[in-house]
Amino acid sequence: MAIERHGPGYVMITMRRTMSVPHRASADTAGVLRSVGALIGRHSSLRTRLRLVDGEPRQVVADRGELPVLLVHADTGSDPGTGPGAADHDGAALAGTVAERLADHQFDHALEWPQRVALVLVDGLVRQVVVVFSHTTVDFQAAEMVLRDLRLLLLRGTIATPAGLQSTDIARREQEADQRRRAQRAVTHWVDSFGRLPADTLPRLGPPREPRWERGLLTSPAADTAIRLVADRHRVTSSTVLLAATSVIAAAWSGNDVVGIHTMANNRAMDGYRDAIAKLNQLGLVVVDLADRPDFADLLPRVWRAALDAYRHAYYDPIRLGEAFRAAGYPYAVGVNPHVYLNDIRLSTDIDLFGRATDETEVRAALGRSSFALTHGLDTFTWRTRIEIVDRPGAVGLALTADTAHLPPEEIERFLRDLEHLLVNAAFKTVPWPWR
Numbered sequence: 001m002a003i004e005r006h007g008p009g010y011v012m013i014t015m016r017r018t019m020s021v022p023h024r025a026s027a028d029t030a031g032v033l034r035s036v037g038a039l040i041g042r043h044s045s046l047r048t049r050l051r052l053v054d055g056e057p058r059q060v061v062a063d064r065g066e067l068p069v070l071l072v073h074a075d076t077g078s079d080p081g082t083g084p085g086a087a088d089h090d091g092a093a094l095a096g097t098v099a100e101r102l103a104d105h106q107f108d109h110a111l112e113w114p115q116r117v118a119l120v121l122v123d124g125l126v127r128q129v130v131v132v133f134s135h136t137t138v139d140f141q142a143a144e145m146v147l148r149d150l151r152l153l154l155l156r157g158t159i160a161t162p163a164g165l166q167s168t169d170i171a172r173r174e175q176e177a178d179q180r181r182r183a184q185r186a187v188t189h190w191v192d193s194f195g196r197l198p199a200d201t202l203p204r205l206g207p208p209r210e211p212r213w214e215r216g217l218l219t220s221p222a223a224d225t226a227i228r229l230v231a232d233r234h235r236v237t238s239s240t241v242l243l244a245a246t247s248v249i250a251a252a253w254s255g256n257d258v259v260g261i262h263t264m265a266n267n268r269a270m271d272g273y274r275d276a277i278a279k280l281n282q283l284g285l286v287v288v289d290l291a292d293r294p295d296f297a298d299l300l301p302r303v304w305r306a307a308l309d310a311y312r313h314a315y316y317d318p319i320r321l322g323e324a325f326r327a328a329g330y331p332y333a334v335g336v337n338p339h340v341y342l343n344d345i346r347l348s349t350d351i352d353l354f355g356r357a358t359d360e361t362e363v364r365a366a367l368g369r370s371s372f373a374l375t376h377g378l379d380t381f382t383w384r385t386r387i388e389i390v391d392r393p394g395a396v397g398l399a400l401t402a403d404t405a406h407l408p409p410e411e412i413e414r415f416l417r418d419l420e421h422l423l424v425n426a427a428f429k430t431v432p433w434p435w436r
Helices: 002-006 029-042 092-103 140-156 167-174 177-194 221-234 238-254 296-312 318-328 360-369 409-426
Strands: 014-020 048-053 056-061 069-073 115-122 125-134 213-220 258-265 282-289 337-344 371-378 383-392 395-403
Touching (some): 014 092, 014 140, 029 069, 029 125, 029 140, 056 167, 069 092, 092 115, 125 140, 177 282, 177 318, 213 409, 221 238, 221 395, 221 409, 238 258, 238 337, 238 409, 258 296, 282 296, 296 409, 360 409, 371 409, 395 409
Parallel strands (some): 069 115, 258 337, 337 383
Antiparallel strands (some): 014 125, 048 056, 213 371, 258 282, 383 395
């Protein structure tokens, strides 16, 4: 869908990763290059180009070839912490800069393999490996498994276990009759669900600002504890709590009885898909009906069921989905999506409360330690409103990127503060409609 919307060279479809070479591994350049070569040989997904044929993407796997590898030498000649010329003794700082540089220009998916690699050398030895993946071929989990394999190859030279399914294996499976029926059920579900949604999740409040989109980040120790308390008390996941809270605030701000929230599904529950080196994640659409004005606790199981329904129907052919949307008169992969995208990208979503201050007085006092900042603006963006849930030291980060015509910067902060206070209130008492 991203290629259809933005074109095959869309710059933002990348995942940047840096990895320290293990201390017990050989760090000479030739040895590390052999490990990188073995990695590319092990996974055909990393040798797959993407070409458009009659307007549809086709995967082309190379049996052999060459991958350019950039060699970069770190400066170790200064004392640490002395400014821009400071020593980078393990190459980590330089690796981050190199990752940004590699990701800064377009992938030509028809000609390039779907990753770029660099080695950062310190005193002649490789200390960091930089890999920038195209998100067209691998997703977050696949990228982590590729790096795991690279660590093993650096340490052992070989991997005895066979590789998981590759992207072309997934493509072949998708052509099987049962998978095609499943995909068609998902398309029908999406069209029916989208038809229930209002035209806009949030109303327009005024003229747009410059830049058109702003991103604000609320760092909240109180919300981090409150999310865990609510999830523990009601025996749901922390992601369900965040979905419910987001739908409540969106409904309270808009007056809509029905709220649509897009989420990301990893699609790895099917047999053989858990270890696949492929891009399996796709958007799901969670439709939450709030017309009967439930209190927050009663809403949680409803949201859980809606999310489960969304994940069950989040494996589909984007081309067929686009055709069905256009046939129904709905926009697809064009313009700005008017609904909310909630992206929970925390590394851990556990609800452990060990060592945390959970008394109501202490949690409410922690509200005073929350901090808000505008991080950056954008001239173009795919979503009218996107909420990211991110890890922060001793806290959770609630980040909102919004169209300033619908949520100007001062309203971005107020929206996030409403979300934070709802979570804290729900941790200790019944929160009835209107929830605020």
